[in-house]
Amino acid sequence: MGETPHPEKLVHLYDELTESQLGVPTKDYRKYLMKWGIDEGVASHLCFSIDPTGKGTITREALCDALKCWPNQPAILRDVEVIDSDMPSMKRESIILLMLEVVLEKRAKKETIEEIKRRLEKIYGNGWSCYIAEGRFWSICAHRQGSNLAFLYKKMVYGVFQTPYAK
Missing domain, CATH: 1.10.238.10 (EF-hand)
Structure with a gap:
C-alpha cells in the first residue's frame, strides 16, 4: 500500500x-x-x-x-498570484497545486515542464502546453476554453493551457 x-x-x-x-x-x-x-x-x-x-x-x-479535516484553502496558495485564468476555481487550484508539487521537487526547468505536462495529460487529457518565465512576463495564446492559467510564484511565472484541438 x-x-x-x-x-x-x-x-x-x-x-x-x-x-x-x-x-x-x-x-x-x-x-x-x-x-x-x-x-x-x-x-x-x-x-x-x-x-x-x-x-x-x-x-x-x-x-x-x-x-478530520475542514480546510478552506491550502496554505501554499496564499503565496500564488493568479495573473490570468478562465478555469473553474477548483480546477485552477488543483492545477496550481499539481504544478507547485513538481516545482518544489527542484528539477531542471526542462524536466519540470515535462513532468507538469505528463501529469496534466494523465489527469485532464492530451494537448497541454506549459511554460516557466522569469520576472513578470507571460503570454496570450489560443487555448481550449477553460484551460488557460498563468500565475506568479516566488518571482517566476508559470503557465499552462490546452490546445484548442486536443482530444
Whole structure:
C-alpha cells in the first residue's frame, strides 16, 4: 500500500470533482484518486473509511468528518498570484497545486515542464502546453476554453493551457 496523501489534498480533489454537484459516487472518487497517482489500495481504504456503510455516495461533509479535516484553502496558495485564468476555481487550484508539487521537487526547468505536462495529460487529457518565465512576463495564446492559467510564484511565472484541438 502506498503513502496516504495529506487530508487537505484529498478534500481539495473532491471539491474539484464535485464543483457543480452535491455528492459523488464512491467508485468515481476512488477512480479519481487513482488518476491523481494515489495507490489503488490506499484509495479503496480511504473510500471505505469515508463511506463505511456502502451507500455509494460521498458528500463533502462525510469526507471532512472521516479525514478530520475542514480546510478552506491550502496554505501554499496564499503565496500564488493568479495573473490570468478562465478555469473553474477548483480546477485552477488543483492545477496550481499539481504544478507547485513538481516545482518544489527542484528539477531542471526542462524536466519540470515535462513532468507538469505528463501529469496534466494523465489527469485532464492530451494537448497541454506549459511554460516557466522569469520576472513578470507571460503570454496570450489560443487555448481550449477553460484551460488557460498563468500565475506568479516566488518571482517566476508559470503557465499552462490546452490546445484548442486536443482530444
